Amino acid sequence: MPSGMLYISPQLHDFQDEFRTRRSWNITPSQLATRSLNVIRDIVENMNISSNPKKHMIPLSIGDPTIFGNLQPCEEIVEAIVESVRSMKFNGYAESTGMEEARQAVATYTSCSGAIIQAKDVILTSGCSQALDMCITALGNTGQNILVPRPGFPLYRTLAEGAGIEIKYYNLVPEQKWEVDLADLENQIDDSTAAIIVNNPSNPCGSVFSRNHLQAILDVAARKLVPIIADEIYEHFVFPGYNYSSIASLSTEIPILSCSGLTK
Numbered sequence: 001m002p003s004g005m006l007y008i009s010p011q012l013h014d015f016q017d018e019f020r021t022r023r024s025w026n027i028t029p030s031q032l033a034t035r036s037l038n039v040i041r042d043i044v045e046n047m048n049i050s051s052n053p054k055k056h057m058i059p060l061s062i063g064d065p066t067i068f069g070n071l072q073p074c075e076e077i078v079e080a081i082v083e084s085v086r087s088m089k090f091n092g093y094a095e096s097t098g099m100e101e102a103r104q105a106v107a108t109y110t111s112c113s114g115a116i117i118q119a120k121d122v123i124l125t126s127g128c129s130q131a132l133d134m135c136i137t138a139l140g141n142t143g144q145n146i147l148v149p150r151p152g153f154p155l156y157r158t159l160a161e162g163a164g165i166e167i168k169y170y171n172l173v174p175e176q177k178w179e180v181d182l183a184d185l186e187n188q189i190d191d192s193t194a195a196i197i198v199n200n201p202s203n204p205c206g207s208v209f210s211r212n213h214l215q216a217i218l219d220v221a222a223r224k225l226v227p228i229i230a231d232e233i234y235e236h237f238v239f240p241g242y243n244y245s246s247i248a249s250l251s252t253e254i255p256i257l258s259c260s261g262l263t264k
């Protein structure tokens with residue numbers, strides 16, 4: 001069946017009959033649309049300012065280093081993409097969870113002694129954002145809550161609140177290299193907590209958790225029996241002298257959904 005074709009079933013005809021009681025157009029935005037707010041986009045896309053011609057502007061961009069030509073992909077990546085487009089072999093539907101070879105490549109890249117990952121454990125998504133969306137909505141129900149770091153990346157709130165899931169914040173401690181306030185984290189957990197989001201390395205703090213600290217976070221999750229969504233989009237992207245460990249490499253007991261991507 002070609003994509004985009006719609007079959008109208010007999011039931012749908014009945015449904016349409018009911019609609020005949022409507023007298024005029026009255027289309028209201030859905031709950032999902034009304035609840036979804038992206039605070040970054042809200043600021044950036046509604047900004048209406050012009051630069052002061054007397055001053056030199058320092059462009060900080062919106063966190064996209066490619067605007068200034070930085071972080072260019074290596075030749076091998078560019079070649080592989082061009083080759084796969086030219087081959088005409090990959091311009092149709094793939095499996096909804098991603099192509100087997102690609103999932104296997106991610107599994108091989110991610111596996112470590114503490115966490116052996118197989119292709120079946122990997123789902124390829126459209127960016128880390130969609131992975132987070134799937135994790136949040138796979139674990140959380142309307143009326144439940146998820147715990148997110150403060151300060152933290154605002155997308156968690158956008159996604160959760162759109163789905164009617166409440167956001168509860170746990171604090172990071174600036175005096176302790178932005179580590180998690182573990183007592184605060186534990187206090188926030190209640191019977192309706194569907195997941196804890198752990199973002200390491202952190203945006204916006206730039207901090208990287210030690211293995212000991214990750215273990216301490218896992219201890220809280222284990223005591224309270226709450227699964228973890230790990231936002232690890234900045235994996236291995238750390239300053240000299242720091243070591244990154246994936247939180248999944250430290251536990252085989254606690255359910256952990258790890259999200260990453262190619263963007264950063």
Ligand SMILES: *Cc1c(COP(=O)(O)O)cnc(C)c1O
Pocket residue numbers: 126127128129130153155199202203231233260261262263264
């Ligand atoms: C940018 C970012 C994401 C989203 O990644 P995409 O691959 O661009 O969708 C998720 N989490 C954090 C912390 C980010 O900074």
